[in-house]
Amino acid sequence: MRILGAGPAGLAAALTLARAGRAVEVFERRGEVGGRFGGDLQALENWSDAEDVRDELRRMEIAPDFECHPFHAIVETNGRRSAALSFARPVIYVVKRGAVPGSLDQGLMRQALEAGAVMHFGRTLPPADADIVATGPVAGRVFAVAQGIVFDTAAADRAVGLLHDAAALKGYSYLVVVRGYGCLCTVMFDDFPGVHARFERAQAMLLERFAVPVANPRRVGGVGHFSNRNEFRRGRALYVGEAAGLQDLLWGFGIRIALRSGWLAARCLLDGRDYAREAAVQFxxxxxxxxxxxxxxxxxxxxxxxxxxxxxxxxxxxxxxxxxxxxxxxxxxxxxxxxxxxxxxxxxxx
Ligand SMILES: Cc1cc2nc3c(=O)[nH]c(=O)nc-3n(C[C@H](O)[C@H](O)[C@H](O)COP(=O)(O)OP(=O)(O)OC[C@H]3O[C@@H](n4cnc5c(N)ncnc54)[C@H](O)[C@@H]3O)c2cc1C
Structure with missing residues (x-):
């Protein structure tokens, strides 16, 4: 089985197929796994389904052997007023992304390798020659742009969301700190060229208000892709994750649906089921x-x-x-x- 792209969708498919005894090759055009990200803290959202994400990972036989920090409380602010929200079950699980130790991407790759999958870095294939296409965002259909920093800090753990158009047009900014490691990001859904100026504003508003010291900042960011004219199959190739347009147009939380679609495609290949039909029903x-x-x-x-x-x-x-x-x-x-x-x-x- 040939899989194109080593993001969450491609790797979830790879480890599922390899564990079932299939010969799996993953082709990743970058030189490393998770190369799209630079140690960003991102969230597995835990509000869209009755099933807790951790239980869903368990059901998909994905071990949480990566950093996966539950947050039961978050603060939402618009700069003037704040709401402290707390929850009986975690509302988000914070994960690290990129080619850094402890990241989701590294954890998934390790599990795929242990199951026998072979990784080819710096290589690609024509999509028509792949069984699963998991290549992430499609150029030209950007719906959200993010810019941010990761940094070291002495501040306590926290997760804060800032809702203010001057800091993130039609979107949100967030500040997350976990064990001395922080991420501050602005996610915008319009005026993409203005992201830099609005991110500067978000930094000023969040860092001052929450008194978070920043050391050794490194830039992170990227784009999201969305389509509701989804193609889940082209020829024999099954499309998963953002390559199939699977994203959340509301806020851009795409990891969970990427994992779910990769796993579903693999299960359908193993069980002889029709992925395109099941994906259409589910997604x-x-x-x-x-x-x-x-x-x-x-x-x-x-x-x-x-x-x-x-x-x-x-x-x-x-x-x-x-x-x-x-x-x-x-x-x-x-x-x-x-x-x-x-x-x-x-x-x-x-
Ligand atoms: C800055 C930012 C913050 C985000 N924050 C969150 C968050 O907090 N929570 C959340 O749920 N989602 C978040 N998202 C969205 C989430 O990261 C994506 O939805 C998710 O990574 C999609 O997974 P994927 O496997 O479909 O694609 P990707 O993660 O993009 O992986 C695709 C892989 O395919 C490779 N590739 C591309 N083309 C080829 C090719 N031709 N041949 C071989 N390999 C190829 C790429 O290099 C990449 O490694 C964020 C996105 C951005 C940009």
């Missing part, structure tokens, strides 16, 4: 829901996100699950939401 409603959620987010961000902040304070994030289900409300809102966002973002395949 398309969720993508449509995220289109509706993006429109709601952009609409209700008025007044420095005061309404959204108040709703988060009242309901926490647990009620968010309602918005991930493609329920009756979302079915009703999907056609106008798609029309409006298509006009607003003509580059996206909505």
């Amino acid at each position: 398309v409603g969720r993508l449509k829901a995220s289109i509706v959620n993006r429109l709601l987010w952009e609409t209700f961000r008025v007044g420095d996100y005061a309404l959204i902040l108040a709703a988060l304070k009242r309901n926490g994030l647990t009620r968010l699950r309602f918005f991930y289900r493609y329920n009756w409300l979302q079915r009703l809102l999907y056609p106008p939401a798609r029309r409006i966002l298509r006009r607003r973002y003509p580059d996206l395949r909505l």
Whole structure:
């Protein structure tokens, strides 16, 4: 089995297939695993499903042998008001990304190698020659841009989200510190050339307000890709993760769906099931829901996100699950939401 791309989607597929005794080769065009990232702290979100991410990893037989820090509490602020939100079960698991020790990418690769997969770095294949294509974002269909820093710090562990258009247009900034290692990032959904200026503003707002000292800062960042005209199969090749357009148009939390799609593609190959059909059933409603959620987010961000902040304070994030289900409300809102966002973002395949 030939897999193109060694991100979470490709590696989840590789370790699943290799453990089932298949000969697996992974072709990664960069010189190392996780090369798209530089030690960024990212989050496995734990609000979109009833199943806890850790249980889902266990079900997919992915061992959490990478740094995976549960956060039961986060602070959301718009610069003026803050809401301290706490949860019975972790709301996020913070992971490291990139070719650094303890990262998700390193952990997944180790498990794939232990299962017998062979990695080819600095090499690629024509997608038509692959069984699984997991090559990440598709150029030209960028929906979100992120810029940030990672750094060393003496500050205590924390996770803070900042909702302010001057710091992150139509998106959010976040500050996460875990065991003396910090990440501060701005994630924007519009005005991509302005990301640098807004990130500077986010730094000023978050570092001063939360008194976090920064030592040895290194730049991180990147782009996300979204499409709801998804192709899960082209010829014999199965498409997974961001290569299949699987992302969350609301906030860009793509790791969980990348892992899930890679695992599903592998299981379907092993069991002789139709991945394209199963992926459409599992993922398309969720993508449509995220289109509706993006429109709601952009609409209700008025007044420095005061309404959204108040709703988060009242309901926490647990009620968010309602918005991930493609329920009756979302079915009703999907056609106008798609029309409006298509006009607003003509580059996206909505
Ligand atoms: C700055 C930033 C912050 C983010 N934060 C979060 C977060 O907090 N939580 C979250 O859930 N998601 C987050 N995301 C999104 C998440 O990182 C992605 O959705 C996820 O990594 C997608 O996984 P993937 O395996 O589909 O693709 P990728 O992780 O992009 O992996 C694709 C791999 O394929 C390789 N490749 C590409 N083309 C070829 C080719 N032709 N041949 C061979 N190899 C190729 C690439 O080098 C790469 O290693 C963030 C994204 C960015 C940019």
